[in-house]
Amino acid sequence: MAKQVTKRCHWVSQSYLKAFAADEAGQKVWRFSKNDGDPELKPIENVAVRFYLYAPMAADGTRNDPVERKLSELEQWFGEPIWKALCTSELDLTWEPLRKMLALIVATTYVRNPVQFETWKRIHRQMVEQVSGLESMPTRVTIGGVEHQVDASDWPDFRDAGEEPMKAAWNDYIAGAGDIAPRLLGMRMVMVAAKKPVFITSDNPVTITHPSLEFRGIRDPETTISFPISPTRMLVLDNRHSEPNGVYYELADDNAAAQNLLAWRNAMEHMFSHRHTDEVCAEFVANEDRFLAAQ
16 A cells, blocks of 8 residues: 655644644634735644645655655654743753754744745756856856865756756755754844733744845844744844843733734734734734834
């Protein structure tokens, strides 16, 4: 009997979203779109999901989903007591095992998002256009000051790659998200804590910001990464190593409007919330003057 392949692939873990559930059973969440429609109370199993996102089709028409299975194993951490404690309590963020878990979760959540697949495809198109415009294929390329020899034997396959081959290459990148996790381990980790549930999340929950409004890389001194852990906890990573590490900062006046607006702007399309999204949007409007003053 052929092995069953996962068809419905969630790019935002269902077990992660349960912390933001609007019902006691932890099965539904408020969802609001940037583009159309009214707020909806949706089953968590029906949000942030696409068919075969982590099961690309091979040349022979078959599908395999080792990346989906690997992600499922990682998502089991969201059900562990330590994660549940992280969502509501104060833990030692300098404890190395916890830092490693957080670094891997943030890295994987970031790279598995379809936004990254669109970036992957855009970079592919740019490379094809640039190389195709050359008189001959380069034999060497310099990356980060290091010269590498180029093997152009598979250039036709790369140049002509369609959606599924590119998805397969992106899936390999997802499986190697541990390459990014060590960079995150080198950052300062702190937590913004609210006394009452106020934080939202989105279909693109890892937000990377820089004062220039451009992506300058994770190691840039002014890069900040935020990731909502629960309605009362927001994990923040930065490179401000002159400041204390592992600190819990109390959210002033329990006003999460600025943090929530950042998450909302970073969303692909949807915000997810434990409370009605009309309330969240009303807070954006109420704090509009403060936002404008900060710009």
